[in-house]
Amino acid sequence: MASGLCENCSRLLKEVAAYLRKVCREFQQKIRDIFRELSQCTCFRTTPERNFLRRTTQELHLLYDDETQLLSQEGLQTLNKLAASESTDLQMTAAMYYLHLSHHLKSPLPEDFMEPVMALLLSADLDVQKTISLALVNLLVKNNVCKELVIEMGMLVPILELFQSGDATAQCHSCACVALLASSESNRDAIMVDGIIPLLALAKSYDPQVQQNATWALLHLTQSDWSTRILCQAGAIPVLVLLLQSSDSEVQFCSCTALCNIAAIQEYHPKLLSIGGHYLLKSLLTLVSSSVQKNSAQACRCLQTLSKNVLIQEQLMDLDCVLPLKALLKTSTAVCTEPAVTLLSALSAHPPNHDVLVGEGLLDEVGQLLHHHRSNSAIVTHSCVIITNLCSSSMGQQALMESLCLSGLLWALLSPALSDETLLHVTSCIHHLMTWDLLRSHLSVTLTAQQVSGLVKLSGQTQNPLLSYNCAAIMSKLEMTEEIISLLRPHYIAMAEYLLVFLKNKDVKFQHLGIIAIFNLKKDGDFSSLLANSELEVQLRKVHAQTEETRRLLQMIQPLSPSSVNP
Template sequence: MASGFCEDCSRLLKEFTVHLRKVCRDFEQKMMDVFRELSQCTCFRSTPDQSLLRKRTQELPSLHLLYDNETLLNPGSLQALSRLATSENTDLQMTAAMYYLHLSHHLKSPLPDAFMEPVMALLLSTDLDVQKTISLSLVNLLVKNNVCKELVIEMGMLVPILEMFQSGDATAQSHLCACITMLSSSESNREAVTVDGIMPLLALAKSYDPQVQQNATWALLHLTQSDWSTRILCQAGAIPVLILLLQSSDSEVQFYSCTALCNIAAVQKHHPKLLSIGGHFLLKSLLTLMSSSVQKNSTQACRCLKTLSKNVLIQEQLMELDCVLPLKALLKTSSPVWTESAITLLSALSAHPPNNFQDVLVNEGLLDEIGQLLHHHTSSSVIIAHSCKIITDLCSSSMGQQAVMESLCLSGLLRALLSQSLSDDTVLHVTSCLHHLTTWDPPKSNMSLTITSEQVSRLVKLSGQIQNPRLSYNSAAIISKLEMTGEMVQLLRPHYTTMVEYLLVFLQNKDVKFQQLGIATIFNLKKDGDFSSLLANSELEAQLWKVRAQTEETRRLLQMIQPLSPSSVNP
């Protein structure tokens, strides 16, 4: 069967294999020589395990299987590993541990369950180096899914793993944290890991060793991925530890702890504990992290604050802490990720009217920033959608309407209409916001003055998209509000034929809302004599009279019904 390599590559690989096996045989021979000399020493002769040591030494040749991948997992190697792992000699134990370390790097298939028995014996070794080596091997095997996570728990390996936390060795603790993280990624294991592992992990999360702290925080993060383990974590006092870790000098620790807190914040019943640390410590830490130069940390801090902002008390605290200033700074960055995170949080805050939040946001000049964003990010659906939401929320007051007029928001929205890269859902946000602005006189008048022929064409085209009723309705509603000045008439006239087509569909629609919009649009357009001439004796006019007749018939039928008394309506 063809190997897939050229002749030269095949030759080089064969030479490399021969050389590697020669080196391994030389290493094996050297080990045998060393152990042979050791066994002849009086130190070993005086020990009761002399015959046992000699027997183990004689078994070393079987470890040549270590270097032959074709027979890597045969019964012979398993038998040798079992004997070495259960030996009282730590050198022989280390030989077995090194075998597993090699195995963890090169194994391409699942490790048979039988090969896990020696692993358990090596975890119980009294030698720390053996424990570190086998724990690293186990991490590698778990990461590559070469071993079953559930089997590790069933075999009782969690106990020696947790006991090794007390070794005080930073390397061992890092390996163990990684083990626990991988084991807790299995939902069925999470309960066992949580019950026995939380306190050691919390202790290690306070370690002065950066790698230990990082691995412990990583493991704690994995335990926040289920409601049950999150509850146990909170009861065990994990929240204060995670909040303190937000101020770690290690960016990975900051990210893991922030993500864990975000998962905890998703469950509102945990909010009292999150806020129990005085001085708004959590919110201050998140606001500080939000300004981090590490993008993923800043983004995650925004996400965590957005999750927390569903709580009214937290909204008030955020506004007290002047959160708008750092968020505005993020809006001005060149990175879309930072901008999207900040505007998402601001959108959440703008939706809540208590305590004059909206007036504060207007006074802070937020609408000026939003107008700039709409002009510079015409292809970002996230930025445009949340910008529309903020504008809609803030223009509910006269102060907000005036701010919209003085900013670039309106021109930015009209500019976004022309973007061909936006989805229909995003365009729907834009048209909804523009439609909302037309319900207020100042923005409506300003729109009629600033709209261009390209934007009018776009609105007419969108109005005809009957397959998307909401988008069609919003676009047509904007047109119906345009003031029929001489300039506007000139912009609309080229589209009268197209407009008549969608207006006819509106009048034929069973939804009264569309019928009413069609009538209002016709009323507005009839201010131009050219449209009145086009309407005369047309199918649209006939349908208009038909709607009128139906309306009169409905009115007549209603008059036949005696008015109901309040008591009969609400018994």
Template sequence: MAPGFCKDCSLLLQELNLHLRKVFREFEQKVKDIFRELSRCTCFRITRERRTEEALSLYDDETQLLHQESLQTLSRLATSENTDLQMTAAMFYLHLSHHLKSPLPDALVEPVMALLLSTEPEVQNAISLSLVNLLVKNNVSKELVIEMGMLVPILELFQSGDATAQCHSCACVTMLASSETNREAVMLEGIMPLLALAKSYDPQVQQIATWALLHLTQSNWSTRLLCQAGGIPVLVLLLPSSDTEVQFYSCTALCNIAAVQEHHPKLLDIGSHFLLKSLLTLVSSSVQKNSSQACRCLQTLSENVLIQEQLMELDCVLPLLVLLKTPSPVGTESAVTLLSALSAHTPNNDVLVSEGLLEEIGQLLHHTSSSVIISHSCKIITDLCSSSLGLQAVMESQCVSGLLRALMSPGLSEETVLHVTSCLRPLMTCDPLKSLLSVTITSEQVSRLVKLSGQIQNPQLSYNSAAVISKLEMTGEMFQLLRPHYIPVLEYLSGFLKEKDVKFQQLGIATIFNLQKDGDFSSLLADSEAEAQLWKVHAQTEETRRLLQMIQPLSPSSVNPRL
């Protein structure tokens, strides 16, 4: 109570307050009773419906949704010829779509159909947005919406001329198409209107229509129908759109289409290489997800040799090298993946080398720990080293030191390390590269190779790593690097000599021959298990040679009767 009153006055005021509250409650109840009686008269029917709807729009108790009186009133509002009452019902659904946390009862779905058929644009906008919300939150079964015939009025909203209604209807179609069981119905009825809306001059309508088309490329069946209906030219023409979301949706849809080779002829039918030119332009986009998606689409297309040739004719390497330098790992991964696909086609290699790809790959390996980038970089180096021009470019670049650095990258998977060693091993067969690696390698990298050579659980990784060690040039500096590791080296060599696979035995012998140039190694080898295994291999070889001498030399025709 306010200050300044004595205790007795304060008590009197409190009693007055309580009395007034009681009077107001009684008055409120009397008013409700009077209006309840009045509302039973037909002359007050519309007023009653409006007031009932206002109560419905404030309903938060989901347990009351199936109340028979509420359902009847809502149905009457939805089917009324009075657009104000229709709007009331539509607003109820809009309110419901934001607050409902459980599935909408089937009985409450029925009035939606009547509201979709309304001639009032505001009613259509409100109810279509409500339906989008309910579908997004899975409050309404997509199959039920189709079964109740709502697809037809939803598609008719495409032609309404109202951008808001078109956007909402497109969103509805997209959600309905996300269900595999509905996709056929949506495709048969909705594909042509969607393609028409994708050509809209309204950016928002175009964006949502393209989004809907993207969802229709998520199965082979619907993709085929979309292509048959002329969807490819529409999507290709959307690539240069000024709206970055439209660019992304259309590019992703085309990427899905390109995954099926039967569609490639239609993709290439568009004149003057328009598709490839548009994708290459998108590769240079400042929007990272768009440039990456364009790379993925080109990579999928590049499985077609004809498309690869066209890409090379369009000077595709330069924009890819620019993207290769981007600070974003996603962009770099997309670019290196596409360049890896291009390097697999031998006729492209001289161009890739002359454009400076190996120089960029060498620098990239010094600044990345991405398994994707390292793996594809190894593949590019291996592919391009198939020519003398490529070998020379590797020597002049930082590829060798980059590979050794990648070997030390923390957290790399065993598969990625295998890619690195598989790339290093053949490089060691070239004397200039062997010399370069021998003077570049560090003690930490030698230690890493020795450890990997002992990975008996992964024989190929072990073999690759040991093969690099076996080819190192045994100089005084190299002996200094290897001496701390002679004991583990002897351990894995002993294991190699026990292998039944001859290539492991041969590698073990070659390594021992190379390392014996160091007296310290020879001393440790004496009387070791490795030496014992070496003598066993020698004895087996001698026995094999003796047995072969007992047989007359075989002519080629007796060895291979087909000759």
């Protein structure tokens, strides 16, 4: 499991940053108004403390208006004094300044400026703690603060203590802090010590934002084997499974992703499935039908990870999983289609599932898929796996001919976006289908001039010999009808060139294919005329002579009797 941030986590961070910017803009305007009023108020002249507050608010107000002075040493000294004060008003002034700072800062925050943050987190006033924790979240989101430094300074303790405050806002901010800190692998050990049980408790909070941030933190803790093990021992699995039913789509996504990470370790499968009535699989299948695309896609990935277990495959089929997965194949975006076809290809690898999958019309959907997503390597590859697996029965072959699968495979050959590796899957699939008489006849009448041209071109390329072999093998199995001959005739010279390369190849497999292809093509008199006295014919005679010589040498060796082999 990777320790870096994935695309979805990066998106979550951006959403948090956008939310914080909105909040901070409101705070900023409020702070400016308050500071202006405080600096003019005469009541601050009555005591030394009020005179200090008046003076410091005036100083900080000047810093607000000059962005280049945000991190001045004078400002740092003032912040230290305010944070160390016993006055909650002075502490709040410092906390609000940090909130403003967190919104406007574009460079790393110097370590010296972290000392007042620690003091403010230890404040006895909950409002001060809420304000400074929000500022810390913003600084962490923007990477203005080193996550490891936060842990080293001991800030995790007061942050975790806010979990027990009973205040939803404080819990929300502190959970967000922990989630961001947990995104750093080196911090997870510290968080695991005292943070797991409180996080699991807050994950069941009635406040959606608290629940979301707590689940987000738990997700980060499933990104390493060790922390995942501790989480599972602490009872995280039932909590995460229940969160799949949350009304909040972000909570659903985080809990599903966390479960996907856990499912990657097979020893946890019994725990994942121990909740009665197939609760986990039913919840994931419900999520597959979610209107939120990233959630349905993530549910597919989780099911695909679990489907490596044959028992779970059987349970999924019993729960009629094919219908919601087929619905995802019809979506126009690869975000949902790709994980759905990946899961279906895993299910098709289990022979007892073949008849059900064919009966559910899966090949019809795969045929449509190949036509609509012919440039997507993952979708094309898994479609080839499904077709290869399901054509083993007569029922599957008939369904294949009635679908658009064969034409979809042939058109995929012409996609410039597909890699050689993907084309290898496509040609291997077509070559496999050509071993069936029914499918070979059907494919022979389906080929177009453009597709034949593509096969010839791929047969002649030398960078990937196996791809070249597959394409040549496909054409060698074509029925030499008048229609096929008319399609092949314009390419006879090009075909003769790659067949010559095959015959010169030291690999006997290529030589055999070359001979078979020449035998098939000689059914057309035009090719026979081209062959006569050509370099290809000379090479063919050399291969024949070598074969005869090999046969003669083998005859010199007396075959061993069975008794001498097995005394």
